[in-house]
Amino acid sequence: MAFILRRLLFYIAAAWVALTLNFFIPRAMPGNAVSAILDKFPNLQPSAAKALQAMLGVDHAGSLWHQYWAYLVHIAHFNFGTDLQQYPASVSQLLGETIPWTLTLVGTATIIAFLIGTALGIAAGWRYGGWLDRVLPGLMFFQAIPYFFLALLLVDLIGVKLHWFPTGTGYSGGLVPGWHWGFIGSAIDHSILPAFTIVISSVAGWMLQMRNVMVTTISEDYVVAAQAKGLRTRRVVFTYAARNALLPQLQGFGLALGFVVSGAIVMEIVFAYPGIGLLLLSAVSSDDFPMMQAIFLVITFAVLLANLIVDIIIVFADPRARARGADR
Amino acid sequence: MTTAIPITTSQPADLIADKVPGRWRRLPVKAKVGAGLLGAFVLAGVIGPLVEPYDPAYQSPNPALSMNGPSLLHLLGTTQTGQDVLSQLLTGIRLTLEVAVITGVVATVLSVVVGVTAAFLGGFWDELLSLVSNVFLVIPALPLLVILLGYLQDKGQWPTIIVLSVLGWPWGARVIRAQTLAIRNRDFVAAARETGERTWRILLYEIVPNEISLIAANFVNTVLYAIGTSVALAFIGLTDLNSWSLGTMLYWAQSQDALQLGAWWWFVPPGLAVALIGTGLVLLNTGIDEFGNPRLRDAGNVGKISGHRLQPTSPTPVLTELAAERSRMGAFVHSFSRNSLLDGKDGRP
Numbered sequence: 001m002a003f004i005l006r007r008l009l010f011y012i013a014a015a016w017v018a019l020t021l022n023f024f025i026p027r028a029m030p031g032n033a034v035s036a037i038l039d040k041f042p043n044l045q046p047s048a049a050k051a052l053q054a055m056l057g058v059d060h061a062g063s064l065w066h067q068y069w070a071y072l073v074h075i076a077h078f079n080f081g082t083d084l085q086q087y088p089a090s091v092s093q094l095l096g097e098t099i100p101w102t103l104t105l106v107g108t109a110t111i112i113a114f115l116i117g118t119a120l121g122i123a124a125g126w127r128y129g130g131w132l133d134r135v136l137p138g139l140m141f142f143q144a145i146p147y148f149f150l151a152l153l154l155v156d157l158i159g160v161k162l163h164w165f166p167t168g169t170g171y172s173g174g175l176v177p178g179w180h181w182g183f184i185g186s187a188i189d190h191s192i193l194p195a196f197t198i199v200i201s202s203v204a205g206w207m208l209q210m211r212n213v214m215v216t217t218i219s220e221d222y223v224v225a226a227q228a229k230g231l232r233t234r235r236v237v238f239t240y241a242a243r244n245a246l247l248p249q250l251q252g253f254g255l256a257l258g259f260v261v262s263g264a265i266v267m268e269i270v271f272a273y274p275g276i277g278l279l280l281l282s283a284v285s286s287d288d289f290p291m292m293q294a295i296f297l298v299i300t301f302a303v304l305l306a307n308l309i310v311d312i313i314i315v316f317a318d319p320r321a322r323a324r325g326a327d328r
Numbered sequence: 329m330t331t332a333i334p335i336t337t338s339q340p341a342d343l344i345a346d347k348v349p350g351r352w353r354r355l356p357v358k359a360k361v362g363a364g365l366l367g368a369f370v371l372a373g374v375i376g377p378l379v380e381p382y383d384p385a386y387q388s389p390n391p392a393l394s395m396n397g398p399s400l401l402h403l404l405g406t407t408q409t410g411q412d413v414l415s416q417l418l419t420g421i422r423l424t425l426e427v428a429v430i431t432g433v434v435a436t437v438l439s440v441v442v443g444v445t446a447a448f449l450g451g452f453w454d455e456l457l458s459l460v461s462n463v464f465l466v467i468p469a470l471p472l473l474v475i476l477l478g479y480l481q482d483k484g485q486w487p488t489i490i491v492l493s494v495l496g497w498p499w500g501a502r503v504i505r506a507q508t509l510a511i512r513n514r515d516f517v518a519a520a521r522e523t524g525e526r527t528w529r530i531l532l533y534e535i536v537p538n539e540i541s542l543i544a545a546n547f548v549n550t551v552l553y554a555i556g557t558s559v560a561l562a563f564i565g566l567t568d569l570n571s572w573s574l575g576t577m578l579y580w581a582q583s584q585d586a587l588q589l590g591a592w593w594w595f596v597p598p599g600l601a602v603a604l605i606g607t608g609l610v611l612l613n614t615g616i617d618e619f620g621n622p623r624l625r626d627a628g629n630v631g632k633i634s635g636h637r638l639q640p641t642s643p644t645p646v647l648t649e650l651a652a653e654r655s656r657m658g659a660f661v662h663s664f665s666r667n668s669l670l671d672g673k674d675g676r677p
Contacts, residue, residue: 007664010459212617296474300468
């Protein structure tokens with residue numbers, strides 16, 4: 001329990017670093033949102049700058065310290081400011097519409113990829129030098145492909161040429177989003193191809209990592225001893241070797257998560273999936289800084305939360321951790 | 329990046345250092361294939377722009393030459409505006425590799441400096457530096473890069489290189505710190521200290537040369553990260569869109585509906601180039617890993633170490649970190665890290 005609490009404090013510290021970076025970057029950088037808009041619309045009088053500042057909430061009233069405090073208070077109330085592009089919609093309102101899509105798609109697909117990859121890694125590591133181990137270098141090709149490029153290929157082959165799955169958007173036009181089967185079925189149908197992309201491109205990474213830890217673990221004395229005792233292979237593989245190899249694998253999962261999520265979000269753009277990726281693309285192309293910054297915070301918080309969950313799983317999965325926790 | 333868990337070993341340095349003829353033959357096949365793939369692309373990047381048939385930015389005024397499939401005149405077809413895809417590809421490979429290699433060098437130097445410093449200072453400062461790198465490891469880099477580059481747009485490739493380097497060091501620093509901790513108490517370091525060598529000389533001439541294979545692996549990893557991330561950022565449109573890199577090619581292909589128009593010759597070559605360069609790097613890295621850690625070598629290669637058959641039963645590389653002596657402050661900071669889970673009651677593993 002003490003461990004989880006300490007980790008929680010660590011993640012709060014990390015979140016604070018992200019918040020602080022997010023606060024100071026716009027103030028330290030040469031360009032800013034106001035001048036970006038002024039550049040875009042040369043007709044605007046320079047005097048419009050003040051009005052724009054007030055509208056965007058970047059009018060520099062009070063000391064830096066004052067602004068910083070006001071900013072933290074705003075964030076605590078999920079107030080990320082007004083969106084530039086779809087004015088006057090608020091950023092948090094737009095985010096609220098897209099987060100469920102991304103969370104469902106990327107979350108589910110990543111967990112599936114992790115489970116498949118870990119299982120394959122166990123198999124490859126147990127029989128290292130076997131056929132599964134030998135195809136691994138081939139799988140690395142998929143690991144090296146940018147997510148969005150694989151998405152382009154899949155859309156072209158499966159979506160456009162074969163018409164197996166719909167591409168683009170999250171559900172068929174004409175459906176009203178809601179909890180009814182027509183919509184849910186259509187949403188699942190539209191998410192299969194993006195999810196498949198995530199699984200294909202991330203599974204090799206999890207597999208390679210698990211395989212490497214597995215290979216190291218199975219030459220430990222206790223695994224040899226378990227085999228010598230004549231235990232069933234299944235028991236040796238899963239209870240003795242894989243269970244211990246899983247701990248570093250879970251830690252790696254936590255660390256790689258940010259990378260996987262970022263890749264998946266860029267991939268959403270190719271599918272025109274109504275998630276954060278598309279929002280990010282439109283924010284970038286229209287210099288919509290409030291939105292970019294809010295997306296950074298949201299993704300960071302999600303990754304931190306996922307890491308905390310991984311920590312909790314580690315504590316429950318590792319008897320050593322539980323034993324030590326009880327000691328304290 | 330989902331690479332292998334860093335495993336500290338002590339053998340790689342002497343294995344790599346001795347220059348025996350036929351060392352190339354003893355390299356794992358994976359490393360050879362990887363090096364071959366990379367070599368081909370580096371060659372394409374170096375001589376490509378000299379031999380490319382057209383100016384990559386040249387827009388053909390002839391409407392009949394727009395969106396043409398591969399032909400003898402244009403080996404990889406043309407874009408919407410009649411630009412030659414092959415020429416763009418060759419220029420793009422060069423620019424992408426340049427950005428990635430410079431980023432790799434800068435970020436690797438940063439991670440060596442931070443990692444070695446942390447391990448050598450020890451105590452509180454070590455834990456503090458580790459805490460900082462852990463924080464930056466857990467904050468996702470891409471969205472942060474998006475903001476930074478959003479504010480630094482249209483200023484050429486340098487913002488991308490700088491920002492990628494600044495965010496690319498923590499992973500390497502962790503690995504190198506662990507390795508430095510493992511070797512800093514070895515006899516040869518103690519001997520150097522006894523003979524009165526200055527600390528910086530010990531670091532530069534005793535410690536760092538013994539970590540060369542780890543640093544090389546870290547460099548390869550960082551280049552991989554730089555290619556993946558810079559291409560993704562360019563794909564979103566966060567770079568100088570008038571330059572030709574593999575990422576900007578993909579950006580234009582996507583934004584000009586190459587996909588919907590079925591112009592596969594436009595988006596497949598740059599993407600495939602990124603994937604193949606990446607595969608080369610991953611293979612090379614796995615090769616380096618196996619070279620240093622016999623346990624990861626597959627059965628076919630086991631026999632190839634120094635001529636006689638060796639079974640991978642040498643002492644297990646230690647996965648848990650070696651604990652440096654911690655001050656009370658250091659132990660306090662350390663207790664917030666994930667590794668503290670494996671500590672005993674007294675704060676040592």
